Amino acid sequence: MxxxxxxxxxxxxxxxxxxxxxxxxxxxxxxxxxxxxxxxxxxxxxxxxxxxxxxxxxxxxxxxxxxxxxxxxxxxxxxxxxxxxxxxxxxxxxxxxxxxxxxxxxxxxxxxxxxxxxxxxxxxxxxxxxxxxxxxxxxxxPHDLRARAHEGPTVVVGVDGSKVSAKAIDFAFDQAESLHAKVVAVHTWTSPFLTYADGASMLQFDEEKIREEARLLVAESVAGAAAEHPDVEWSTELAMGSAAQALVRRSESADLVVVGSRGRGGFTGLLLGSVGQSVLHHTHCPIAIVH
Structure with missing residues (x-):
């Protein structure tokens, strides 16, 4: 039936x-x-x-x-x-x-x-x-959607290790397979030194260690979807700073940006987190919000 x-x-x-x-x-x-x-x-x-x-x-x-x-x-x-x-x-x-x-x-x-x-x-x-x-x-x-020049079809997805992020990754790979596109998994972090005047702090912060941990987090987060979509090429982009800004920047050359409705940060009662809201309001390409 x-x-x-x-x-x-x-x-x-x-x-x-x-x-x-x-x-x-x-x-x-x-x-x-x-x-x-x-x-x-x-x-x-x-x-x-x-x-x-x-x-x-x-x-x-x-x-x-x-x-x-x-x-x-x-x-x-x-x-x-x-x-x-x-x-x-x-x-x-x-x-x-x-x-x-x-x-x-x-x-x-x-x-x-x-x-x-x-x-x-x-x-x-x-x-x-x-x-x-x-x-x-x-x-x-976006109401002012324009054609963009880039190397090939690209789906960008925000990754932060949360359960909603995992659903966004699955959705991104599904879309990428349909579009014959590659996936770019974007992950960011914030340095604690940025919260102190002149970078002076007693905190211990090893940027190389943080980068390696971030790379591992993305690899573990993407592993399941990548295995289910073996023909989809994917890569990782890591950066220190704002997740929303990184995704908006990447949207300039993407065909679709995918974000979870709410990630690890912010108030758990919010249905749409600050990153999702920021990217929604400033993206240069279509954006998918995955709950």
């Missing part, structure tokens, strides 16, 4: 960012041979004072938006023959709709900023809420 594979879900609102996200999601779904579900939300706003202009009945709005979604799905089917494309139009808030849609999704994809909100924000409130609360991995496509 065959079961329907979980779909890749794309949050769509007609904005340039969501159109870029739709193309990314369609390519990913076609490559993985899984269904693509296009989800659009519209929230009914109750007007309590007179408003100029013609008021369009709610049923007419729904019909028009459904027709536009159906046409969009038809275009995607034409571009990717054989790809199963479904649509869902939900009369509710966008973030709540997408978080609900993520419950049975293989992957959620959305643009970093939609039609609503402040145009100066790098990442909109919907993307922030969905990456924080979705049950499945979430890929966010």
């Amino acid at each position: 065959s079961t329907q594979p979980s779909p890749i879900v794309i949050g769509y609102d007609g904005s340039p960012g969501s159109r870029s996200a739709l193309q990314w999601a369609a390519v990913a779904a076609d490559r993985a041979k899984v269904p693509l579900r296009i989800v659009e939300a519209f929230e009914v706003v109750i007007i309590t004072r007179p408003s100029p202009g013609h008021i369009v009945p709610l049923d007419a709005v729904r019909e028009a938006r459904q027709a536009a979604l159906d046409a969009l799905a038809g275009d995607i089917r034409t571009q990717y023959p054989g790809l199963q494309v479904d649509t869902s139009l939900v009369g509710d808030a966008a973030a709540r709709t997408l978080i609900d849609a993520a419950q049975d999704a293989r992957l959620m994809v959305l643009g970093s900023r939609g039609l609503g909100g402040w145009s100066g924000l790098l990442v909109g409130s919907v993307a922030t809420q969905v990456t924080t609360h979705a049950d499945c991995p979430v890929v966010v496509i």
Whole structure:
């Protein structure tokens, strides 16, 4: 008895960012041979004072938006023959709709900023809420995504030895195998001397020993995923300093950056850690947040 594979879900609102996200999601779904579900939300706003202009009945709005979604799905089917494309139009808030849609999704994809909100924000409130609360991995496509010159397809993953980091590594290798890409495992640490004036401290700190321990941590963390994906080439990048800055820097020449929703540092009650938030807001390429 065959079961329907979980779909890749794309949050769509007609904005340039969501159109870029739709193309990314369609390519990913076609490559993985899984269904693509296009989800659009519209929230009914109750007007309590007179408003100029013609008021369009709610049923007419729904019909028009459904027709536009159906046409969009038809275009995607034409571009990717054989790809199963479904649509869902939900009369509710966008973030709540997408978080609900993520419950049975293989992957959620959305643009970093939609039609609503402040145009100066790098990442909109919907993307922030969905990456924080979705049950499945979430890929966010930057609104100003541009083609980058690099040696070959690359998936960058942040490694810190935590359980969530392990899930991010598995996801990164899965994506790299699908993309025929290499994996770059990035690990950073902070020198305690940086917290003291002029580097003066009574602390003992052997940078070479720390580097070797970091190399071993990455090797142990990646071993399982590397064994399951023997054809995926991978390498390690070690650096002293901020993990977020290292990942953002690496995103300039990457096809995808993968981070766990929360690592070893920070407050355990946070659903999305500081590194994930920083990279989400400043990445130059698509970013995947893995819970």
